[in-house]
Structure formats: structure tokens, C-alpha cells
Amino acid sequence: MRPRIVAGTGHRALAEAVAAALGTEPVTCETERFPDGELRPVVGDVQGADLYLVQPTGPPVNDNLVELLLLLDACRRGGARRLTALVPYFGYARQDRRTAAGQPVGARVAADLLVAAGADRLVVIDPHTAALEAMCGVPVEVLTAVPLLADALGQELSRAAVLVAPDLGAVKLVEHYGRLLRLPVAVVRKTRVSGTQVLAEELVGQVAERPAAIIDDMISTAGTVETAVKVLLAHGAVADITVATTHALLVGGAWDRLQRLPIRRLVVTDTLPVETAGASPLQVCSVAPLLADAVDLLHGDEPAVASPVQGGVGGVRAYPG
Template sequence: MSIQIVSGTAHPALTDAVADALGTEPVTSEVVRFPDGELRPVVGGVQGGDVYVLQPTGPAVNDHLVELLLLLDACRRGGARTLTAVVPYFGYARQDRRGLAGEAVGARVVADALASVGVDRLVVVDPHTSALEAMCAMPVEMLTAVPVLAGVLAQETPDTTVVVAPDLGAVKLAEHYARLLRRPVAVVRKRRVTGERVHAEELAGDVAGRPVVIVDDMISTGGTIEAAVRVLRAAGAASDITVAATHGPLVAAAHERLARLSLRRLLVTDTLPASRERPPWLQVRSVAPLLADAIGRLRDNEPLDTLMIRT
């Protein structure tokens, strides 16, 4: 059965790149937007096909999430044989547990919504929580872009470089980078004050006089990176600081905040569309080959082990 790729409006350039790598073209689709904000997706030609709907649910998260759900429903009603949601950036993944009695678990709500529209499989890239698979009724393929970014870093980082986790939640990720780069790891301990303000408190590891690579799964406001950089420079790290993250929402005043840090480079992937006015210190690598490889393996019933997160 032929692969049929359907694009949402969140990141059509990535969909085109994935389809090109697979030697096909996206299915014709349209999202009608009504004056009151309602969406009406129309998808053609998916009858009997193995359909992959590609849509990251980044900013504006709610709009893109609802659009994804409606696209999936349209494909199911259009007769898709199988239905896979390819969500490179999975919004609400940070809401994987309750901190207070009256809070929602957003990741579970989204997982249930995907199940309600008949999704057979979910493909994500470096989700913020490894618990996502346990929340979903359908199989979840959690791909990782770490080898993509580590391959770039390996060519340009000195042997004395230290890989830094900017908080305790990023330790396993930092260890993954460190294994690939064959570099030591240091860890910053932080305390989040608000959604944008972070207080970094101490550093475990030796960075004195050494270049560092700070790694994280995503950079949203830049607050965590800013706090980590301050701690590293206070500990005597070399001025040569690189930051690498799979996802770069870069919301609010993130560009301005990061520009003030005088980073050597910020390296992210294109799981989300990059800003048209990209600063010279921001570099983007594509996950289109990774997604195309995964889709091709799913089509051919081949294992995805080498593409997936290893915990």
C-alpha cells in the first residue's frame, strides 16, 4: 500500500522535505478558516491508503493541535486504511504530572484526544517526557534527533569540551550526547521561579577553562539556558559556549535573551519552523531524513530501534 503524506499548516516545508525524501508528494489538502476562528480541513485521495499526517503542535499550540485532530478525523472519514500522526514537536508534553490538586495533566488529555479520532500510531521526536508512551492508547514511536545534532557538534567541538545538563531533568539527555561525543558531563541544579524566570544554584562537574556544550530537549523562553550560562561562567568555563536542543520554540523574548549571552552558537532542528529573520548564531539542522527513514521503516515493517530514544 502506498504512503500518503498529509500536511497541516504548522510546518508545510518540513512535510515537503519528508515527502521528497520518500520519493512522493503530499496529498492535496486544504484548511478553510472561518472568520470566527473555526477550521474545516478537507483532504482528498486517502481512500484505502496508509496515511501519515505531519503537524507539529508548536506555537500557536492550541490552534495547531485542534487542526491536527480535525485533519486526522478528515482522513479517517475519507477512508484511510491506517492513520499515523507524525508530531515532531508534541505540545503539552511538559504537563505530564500534577503539581497541585487542581491542575490538569495536559499530556494525557492530548493523548486521549488523539485516540478519540482513531489514530493507529503516534510518531514524535524527543518528547519532553518519556512517560508519553504510557499515556497513549496507541503505539508511540519516540524518535531522537540527538545523533543528528551530535554529528554536527563532533566536527566542531574541541576534545576538552564538557557536555552540560542545565537541570536535573536533562541529565540522561546529556549522557546520551556525552556517549556520542566521548566527552565528560557536568550538571547544573536549578529552581524554576516562574514560567520565564529560573534560578540556577550550583554546578556538579569541572568546567574551569574548558569550552562547554549545554544540551536540552527544547528552548522556550531561554530562561534555563541563561541561568546555566551564568553558573558556568562563574565556575570559570571558557567563553566558547554552544547550546544544542532538538526543539526551538524560542517564544517571548527568547531571541533577545539569548543574544545577550554572547553564545558561540545555538543549534536546533526544524521540528518547528525557524524564524525568517534568523540571527547568525542560530543554526538549524533538518529532521526530515530522520522522519522519512522512520516512515519508510514503518511502511516496510522494519524495526525503528536505531532511531529511537534509549533510556
């Protein structure tokens, strides 16, 4: 029996691409939306199936998360043999610890909800926190889009380019890109003032008269990218900048902010739906083949994540952390 794909409304195009890569059709699924905001998904026949539910929990995060929970419950009650949640972008992953009294650990709450709703396993791509697996009560397969994005970057970056971590949290990620592309790394130190305002403190590395590629795991409002670009230009970098990220949330005026900057190319994946209209510097790399490969392996009861000793296969492995 082939694995079967269930498409949530969070990213139907990605779910259909994964199903096509597997040579199958998505399970019939419709989601009714009531006037008061309630959701009621209805799935087709899933009795005895090995199901893979595709639903990134990006904006609107709460709606997409609740829909995924209801889909899991509907499939469990429909008699599915095994339920795997393919959550390319895992919302609430940034809330992986408390930074002040009275705060929740949102990542743990979201993971617990998925397990309670019936998920037997979780598949994510480049989660913002390396602690997600430790928080989750079921196995978590962590995939990475880094080789995919590095290949796209390598096709146009010159050997004079420098890769830039826009904050200290992105250093290990950018060092991974540096090893793949054999390029040097620079680091911007920043202080976040609010959800949209960021102050830069200093730059470590040589960027003068060099093209730069700013790399992060996600872009939300683009405040961090904007600050990094200003620092690079102040230190003499060429005004011909590339930006790359796995998760393109692009909310809160991010597009307007990016279009005001001297960005030649924005390279992202389709872990989230990306509006491409009018976005001339945008290049979208699909993660559908990556997810399809993982589904094939998991359906055959093989691990989708390679052993660190093996060094990873085809991007199906998290970057070293």
C-alpha cells in the same frame, strides 16, 4: 502502494521534505480559517491509503493540536486505511503529572484526543516525558535526534569541551551525548520560580577555562539557558558557549535573551519552524530523513524503534531513560 504524506499548516516545509525523501507528493490539503478562529481542513482523495500526517503541535499549540485532530477525522471519514500522526514536537508533554491539587494531566488529555480523532499510531521525536507511550492508547514510536545533533556538535567542539545539563531533568540526555562524543558532563542545579524566571543553586563538574556546550531537549523562553550561561561564566568557563536542542520553540523573548549571551553557536532541529533571519549563530539540522526512514519502516509493517539489545539504528530510537 506508497505511503502518503498529509501536511498540516504547523510545518508544511517539513512535511514536503519528508515527502520528497520518500519520492512522493503530499496529499492535497487546504485549511480554511474562519473569522471566529474555527478551522476546517479539506483533504484530497485518501481512500484506502496508508497516511502519515505531519503536524508538530508547537506554538500556537492549541490551534495546531485542533487542526491535527480535524485532519485525522477528515482522513478517517475519507476512507484512509491507516492513520499515523507524525508529531515531531508533542505539545503538552510537559504536563505529564500533577504537581498540585486541581491540575490536569495535559499530556494524557492530548494523547486521548488524538486516539479519539482516529490516529492508529503516533510518532514523536524526543518527547519531554518518557511516560508518553504509557499514556497513549495506540502504539507510540519514539525517535531521537540525538545522533544527528551530536554529529553536528562533534564537528566543531574541541576535546577540551564540557557538555552541560542545565537542570537535573536533562542529565540522562546529556550523558547520552557525552557517550557519543566522549566528553565530560557538568550539571547545573536550578529552581524554577515562574515560566520565565529560573534560579541556579550550584554547579557540579569542572568547567574552568573550558568551552561549554549546553544541551537540553527543548528551549522555550531561554530562561534556563540564560541561567546556565551565567553559572558557567561565574565558574570560569570560556565565554565561547554552544547551545544545542531538539525543539526550538523560542517564544517569549527567547531570541533577545539568547543574543545578549556569549553564545557562539545554536544548534537545533526543524521539528518546529525556525525563523533564521538575523540568527547568525544558528545551525538547523533537518529531521526529515529521520522521519522518512520511520515512515518507510512502518509502511512495511516493521518497527521504527530498534530494540535496546540492538543499540539503535540511525537515530530511530529514544535515548536511554
